[in-house]
Amino acid sequence: MLKGYVYFFSLAKIRKLKHKFFPNKDYLCRLIIVDTMNKGLIALAFGGLAIGMTEFTMMGILPDVAKDLGISIPKASNLIALYALGVVVGAPTLVAFTSKYSPKKVLLFLMLLFFIFNGLFTLAPNNLTLFISRFMSGLPHGAFFGVGSVVAARLAKPGKEAQAIAMMFTGMTIANLAGVPLGTYIGHHYSWRFTYAVISFLGLITFLAIYLWMPDFEARKNNNIFQQIRYFTRWDAWLMVAVIAIGTGGLFAWMSYIAPLVTTVSGLAEDRVPLIMILIGCGMFFGNILGGKMADTFSPSKAAIGCFSAMAICLLILFFISPIKASAYPMAFITGMISFTIGSPLQMMLINNAKGAETFAAAAGQASFNIGNTLGAYFGSIPITLGFAYNYPSLIGVGMASTGALLAYVFLTKVVRPQMNR
Template identity: 80%
Template sequence: MNKALIALALGGLAIGMTEFTMMGILPDIAKDLQIDIPTASNLIALYALGVVVGAPTLVAFTSSHSPRKVLLFLMLLFFVFNGIFAIAPNKLLLLTSRFVAGLPHGAFFGVGSVVAARLAKPGKEAQAISIMFTGMTIANLAGVPLGTYVGHHYSWRITYAVISLLGLVTFLALYFWMPKLEANKSNNILKQIGYFARWDAWLMVAVIAIGTGGLFAWISYIAPLVTEVSGIPADRVPLIMILIGLGMFFGNIMGGKLADTISPSKAAIASFTAMAVCLCVVFFTAHITYLAYPMAFITGMISFSIGSPLQMMLINNAKGAETFAASAGQASFNIGNTLGAYLGAVPITMGYAYNYPSLVGIVMASMGAVLAYIFLAKVVRPQMNL
């Protein structure tokens, strides 16, 4: 395997851990800082805001530099500000460092997606991108449970110190393994930003933000779903999370192969449709305890198969602004995260059981499939006929 792709996967592992470990150790942080959990949850929101802000801006302002230099700069930011977060002596520095630590997230995956596609053999671009995202799936499978355990039994600061060091390891891997690819000399800020003057760019934002919301409507409430509806003991929730992470690992690889085989747009339609079907099964079978385990794996696998196809759709559609589009896609994923969690909470606040957010997920995933089909019919096919 290309060592440069391994370096990108290490970055995915580090970023996945810094984003998702926070959910597992939020009560420990709240206790340590002597604040309530809703206040501590601002750390999650600030990171997401950092992703949304950093994805387009950092890519736009670094577009004239070589991809290797940009990736090194982004991972240096990650290393420094996760390290500051781990030792921050007051709340202001804690909140500030958490926001800045989120800035490199989308830009790293945006630049990394384009680099992975450039390093891949012809016809294997989506599979190369999926290798980078394998790091994030490993984070969910092993890194997040381990970080949560350390944060709960020892200190959350140790967890984030380790995450910061993982950023340093990624920096060194990029330094030694990433080839010195030439920067695209035709890139400039106005050209990058100009991508969003096109209607099809906003269609892609809608595809990602709405469609992937189906995943987050389900996974945001997975713990109460399996404990209160499926009747699984609370101490087995980590097993459910491991099964989801394992499913994401295989789904990520499957999505890359599917996109290279039948085209990214068709793969996205298939993944969104399958996600809606899975969530439908979850809704109607959530009360059957033994089915919760295989459905956690299957739904995780189907839901994460969408990542590589969507990245390739963005890259293929944004000639001259590929990196900006791919990074903006990461911001759109985080919008999907917010939308899915928020809309998924609506039936819960109305008094319905925790399987009802899956209904919201069905609607969002189905809308993603429809929007992806519109993109295929109105954007991809006309371009193929030119």
């Protein structure tokens, strides 16, 4: 009965309807309805949708791209690595050049770049321009989520910051739930270029949503870029980079090769790949919400340790049972859910540990996340090139996620607890 108008009700009406229609334990419904009513968060979620599609769709259509370009799948996976490299380069660079402007202007600028660069990728006439434009399309990614994370935290009520950030990342999970499967279907049956034309258009829609809905916060007066850069003279900043880059590599060691995994190891038909991507996206949607709740309920560091440990266990189970055809469907959902609980805890660890340099740290966190993307895809390709089956990248992921859990524990004991005891 709430229909699509729920976002535009006042908080009092939302609460009244909540008690009328959802009198029991309905945390998920309450979280989605109340915490997303802020249209600024909805605009950020649109950005997460567009960015999630441009990043993750490539993994679902990798065999199609490789076939179209006449190259091997491991070589085509360089498109994944180049995008991640673009994020690593763009996050600190774009944040540095835009630090004196208001967050709304910065977000508008970043989504304009997203629209242009993905359009170039769609129209690239040869492999060289294709690879270059793929790198360029990654440039706005880290800066968008870096600025967006700080804006989401400013929009949130006290104690709800991680859940607000999680709502921004909900756009990315919806991308995996619906956008990536749709893009995969289009790539399989028509052309991967059509898929990225749609993604480029989503960037334009996000630009309009930010322009219409985003509050125009003033730029922070103490937003000195040199002060923010000095954050990375601290050893604990580089520990956070290692936590994210290595730990999240476990997710990408598995997901970068999901299409050949389910077709060659699990024995599914190629037309089942979009369904697998839907299940992964559905799992990520719930995992993202769960991760935000965990980070606000427990400390972000403790939540990160638990999430990385669960990811390692899940990938180990996946390695052994992936040859069982029926296991492909539930494991896609479970692995996607567990793997994506990690996003909000890591962002809150960064923001909490970088007072005065929150935007730069959050952007660098996205760069670190995409270093994990690159490391996971690269190390995951090693057993494949050695002749092993496509479930062996998951075993690489076990080691990376376990290392992430260990490093998060070091961060908790050597950084967080000493700060609390001061």
